[in-house]
Amino acid sequence: MTTIAISQPRVQQRSRMGQIFRYLRRNKSLAVGIFIIFLLIAFTVIGLLTISPSKAYPLQAASKKPPSLKYPLGTDFFGRNLYAAMAVGMWQTALIGVLAGAIGTMIGVVLGFTSAYFGGPLDAAIKGICQILTPIPGFLIQVIIAGSIDKRSVTIYTMAFIVVLLAWMGPTLVIRSQVLTMKERQFVSVAKLSGVGPMGIIFGEIMPNLLPFIAAAFVGQVFYSIFASFYLAVLGLGPLREPLLGNIIWSANGQGAFFNGWWWWPIEPAVAMILILGSLALINIGLDEVANPRVRKAE
Amino acid sequence: MAFARLLIRRLLFLLVVIWAASTITFFVPRLSPRNPVRERFAALARSGGFSPTDLEKIIAAYNTKFGFDKPLWRQYTDYVGSLARLDLGLSANQYPKTVIQLIQESLPWTITLLLTTTILSFIIGNLLGAVAAWPRAPNWLRSIATPFMLLQGVPPIILAVLLLFFLGFKLKLAPLGGAYSIGVIPHFSATFVWDLFKHQILPALSLIFGSVGGWVLSMRGMGVTIQGEDYVIFAEHKGLHGFTIFRDYFLRNALLPQVTGLALALGSVITSGILVEGVFGLPGLGSVLGAAIQSNDFLVIYGIVLFITVSVATMMVIVELLYPLLDPRIRV
Numbered sequence: 001m002t003t004i005a006i007s008q009p010r011v012q013q014r015s016r017m018g019q020i021f022r023y024l025r026r027n028k029s030l031a032v033g034i035f036i037i038f039l040l041i042a043f044t045v046i047g048l049l050t051i052s053p054s055k056a057y058p059l060q061a062a063s064k065k066p067p068s069l070k071y072p073l074g075t076d077f078f079g080r081n082l083y084a085a086m087a088v089g090m091w092q093t094a095l096i097g098v099l100a101g102a103i104g105t106m107i108g109v110v111l112g113f114t115s116a117y118f119g120g121p122l123d124a125a126i127k128g129i130c131q132i133l134t135p136i137p138g139f140l141i142q143v144i145i146a147g148s149i150d151k152r153s154v155t156i157y158t159m160a161f162i163v164v165l166l167a168w169m170g171p172t173l174v175i176r177s178q179v180l181t182m183k184e185r186q187f188v189s190v191a192k193l194s195g196v197g198p199m200g201i202i203f204g205e206i207m208p209n210l211l212p213f214i215a216a217a218f219v220g221q222v223f224y225s226i227f228a229s230f231y232l233a234v235l236g237l238g239p240l241r242e243p244l245l246g247n248i249i250w251s252a253n254g255q256g257a258f259f260n261g262w263w264w265w266p267i268e269p270a271v272a273m274i275l276i277l278g279s280l281a282l283i284n285i286g287l288d289e290v291a292n293p294r295v296r297k298a299e
Numbered sequence: 300m301a302f303a304r305l306l307i308r309r310l311l312f313l314l315v316v317i318w319a320a321s322t323i324t325f326f327v328p329r330l331s332p333r334n335p336v337r338e339r340f341a342a343l344a345r346s347g348g349f350s351p352t353d354l355e356k357i358i359a360a361y362n363t364k365f366g367f368d369k370p371l372w373r374q375y376t377d378y379v380g381s382l383a384r385l386d387l388g389l390s391a392n393q394y395p396k397t398v399i400q401l402i403q404e405s406l407p408w409t410i411t412l413l414l415t416t417t418i419l420s421f422i423i424g425n426l427l428g429a430v431a432a433w434p435r436a437p438n439w440l441r442s443i444a445t446p447f448m449l450l451q452g453v454p455p456i457i458l459a460v461l462l463l464f465f466l467g468f469k470l471k472l473a474p475l476g477g478a479y480s481i482g483v484i485p486h487f488s489a490t491f492v493w494d495l496f497k498h499q500i501l502p503a504l505s506l507i508f509g510s511v512g513g514w515v516l517s518m519r520g521m522g523v524t525i526q527g528e529d530y531v532i533f534a535e536h537k538g539l540h541g542f543t544i545f546r547d548y549f550l551r552n553a554l555l556p557q558v559t560g561l562a563l564a565l566g567s568v569i570t571s572g573i574l575v576e577g578v579f580g581l582p583g584l585g586s587v588l589g590a591a592i593q594s595n596d597f598l599v600i601y602g603i604v605l606f607i608t609v610s611v612a613t614m615m616v617i618v619e620l621l622y623p624l625l626d627p628r629i630r631v
Contacts, residue, residue: 135612136320137566140604144324147592147600148331227454234456234574236592249460253578258468258475270460274453281452 030286036279040090040272047087055084056243067264074264076248077255085243086268092156093245093276096229100163101222107164108171108221109214113202115172116179127176130169138166139231146237154239163228170224171217178213182206216287223280230273245269306620313616320608324601325378329371335597336361339391387602392594398602401587408478409583412499413572416506417561423507424514425557429550431515432522435541444515451512455571459505459578466501473501476580502579509571510564517560521553528552555626562618565611573607 024031054060058078067074073082115126145162146154182188183206191205232238233246236254240247252266337358344354362368366377381388387398424447430436431444450458466472479485479494525531526549534544576585584603591599 132316132319135316135566135615136323136608137570137611139566139570140608141320141323141327143588143592144327144601144604147597148328148333150331150333230454231456231570231574235577235589249456256476258463261468263464263468266460267464270457273457277452277454 027286027289029282030289033279033282033284033286036275037283040275040279044087044090044094047083048091051081051084051087053084053088055081056088057241060084064260064262066262073268074262076252076265077257077262078251080243082248082265082268085248086245086272089243089245089248089269090272090276092242093226093229096156096160096163096244097222097226099157100160100167100225100229101218103160103164104167104221104225105171105214105218107168108217109175111168111172112175113179116176117183117198117202117206123176126172130173133166133169139228141166142228142232143235143237146232151240154237156239156242156244159229159232159238159244160225162232163225167221167224167228171221174213174217175210178210179206182209212287212290215290216284219280219284219287223277223284226276226280245273302623309616309620313612316612317609320612321379321382321605324605325375328597328601329374335391335595336365336367338595382605387605388598390591390596390599392591392596392599398599401599402584402603402606405582405584405587408581409572409576409585412502412506412576412581412583413568416503416572417510417564417568419503420507420510421514421557421561424511425518425550425554427511428515428518429522429545429553432519432526432553433545433549434526435545444519447508447512447515449512450508451516453509454574455505455509456574456578458508459502459575462501462505462508463578466504474498476578478581498579498581502575502581505575506568506572510568513564514557514560518553518557521556522549525549525553558618558622558625562615565614569607569611 024034058080061071061075061079061081063075063077063079065071065075071081071083073086075081076085111126115123142162142165145165146159149158149162188201188205191201196204229238229244230246233244234250234253236250238244238247238250246269248269249266252262255262257263257265340354340358340361344351359368366374369377385399387402390396390398390401393401427444427447431441433441463475467475474480474497476498478498479491480498483491483494485491530552531544531548534548539548573583573585573588576583577589580586584607588600588603590596591603
């Protein structure tokens with residue numbers, strides 16, 4: 001008797017991590033964006049672990065020292081250790097971005113859903129407000145709001161709040177248009193006919209299909225919030241004591257850093273901003289590819 | 300008259316936007332606990348010479364003078380009335396100059412810089428984008444667009460800092476700021492005009508580099524869809540010269556939607572222009588706004604914000620109304 005070994009057709013079962021890595025190899029912009037974000041997070045974490053955050057505030061170091069072994073990124077006119085200031089500033093920038101981005105996206109999802117799903121006068125009102133607010137440069141309204149607040153009481157959280165006030169129109173319109181197309185699809189009609197209630201349809205049928213759009217809207221909002229808070233800080237409307245990246249550039253500019261030869265002072269936050277915004281833009285392009293299979297590249 | 304109806308609708312919409320913007324600039328500051336009159340006199344009092352009771356009297360007198368003691372609705376109607384007379388109030392810091400005067404003095408600088416850079420980047424960006432989407436263009440020409448696309452997400456103010464560092468500080472090719480060299484008295488001569496020009500190079504470059512990429516991207520996207528249009532294929536089969544197809548069939552049609560893009564971009568153009576002016580210390584609206592923020596000169600802040608908002612909204616409506624003239628297919 002001989003046993004015949006029948007070779008089992010083996011289904012290639014890759015681990016979940018393996019699948020993600022394989023996808024990232026194909027989606028280059030997502031991969032590069034995530035890589036830069038990791039580098040920035042590593043810098044911030046190492047910075048916060050190796051140096052006391054209190055060194056990021058004025059009168060903590062000899063002033064106006066160029067980068068050296070003692071001060072890896074130099075010090076500024078006011079005696080901030082810029083290494084500590086950059087670490088704290090990146091952390092605060094990220095905090096504002098994620099906080100304002102999350103709240104803005106949430107408001108957008110709720111408003112966009114109600115607007116598109118229930119329609120009627122509510123939809124008209126929400127759409128009308130978005131349309132009237134869109135031609136007004138939001139940044140200028142933020143200047144008014146930030147200018148009306150007592151500068152001593154401005155904190156990181158106030159900044160996030162000011163940014164959110166005018167940052168929900170974008171996601172609202174995006175989510176609204178997506179829900180509008182989705183609620184006419186067949187799977188929604190089938191669910192309705194089989195007696196699923198409106199909540200069940202929203203959370204069980206439409207929401208899962210919207211997730212890539214919500215993720216993309218969130219990244220876009222984080223991008224916008226970092227941008228907006230940076231602009232406000234560069235104009236001197238931020239929390240002036242905090243080492244926010246925009247604040248560092250604002251104070252360097254106010255002290256004529258280039259005229260006096262202190263080049264490292266404004267350059268460091270500028271490079272950091274480029275890396276932050278660049279990585280977010282790359283991630284956004286990458287997520288677009290996930291959400292929109294038509295632009296997906298062949299393997 | 301369909302066009303008249305459209306005109307009236309757009310003008311009504313413009314009025315609503317102006318009303319919304321002015322109402323926000325009226326109510327937001329009044330919702331805040333800050334009191335500009337009190338702050339200013341408290342600062343004066345700290346420098347000495349006032350008894351607290353006198354201070355209260357002075358503040359009350361100024362509140363009456365500026366109408367802050369009237370009921371809120373009365374202040375609001377007064378405010379709308381003065382806006383209709385183009386009266387934005389007085390500057391507290393450069394008294395007795397009015398806000399309108401400050402805007403008039405600084406506006407030419409801003410308009411010159413923004414108009415030149417916007418037109419230049421619109422032309423450069425659209426040409427590069429069209430070439431990048433045109434399959435028959437030589438490869439080296441198509442690759443010029445790539446670095447601009449990478450710069451697209453970078454705010455012009457950061458480009459300004461980097462350009463200042465490399466071109467101004469390291470290579471000393473351009474001055475580090477100001478509108479003209481220190482110690483020069485403005486006069487009309489070739490050397491002075493050259494001096495003015497030199498000081499505008501870096502601000503202009505940062506604004507152009509910051510915005511060309513956006514035009515390249517949208518133009519390239521537009522061009523790719525137009526390549527497959529029937530009239531382009533027909534023109535090719537007729538045996539028309541490649542450049543003629545590019546100019547008359549491809550570029551002209553792809554350019555139309557970009558005009559709408561121009562209207563939408565105005566807000567961000569002005570925002571980044573203001574910040575770049577601040578970095579270089581050019582005497583435009585941006586520097587006036589920055590100085591007003593520094594010194595809590597509230598009426599100047601509100602006046603400039605309102606002025607910019609209204610002009611952006613107006614220009615958007617104008618572009619929208621001109622669009623049917625450019626594109627004969629959209630006859631209303």
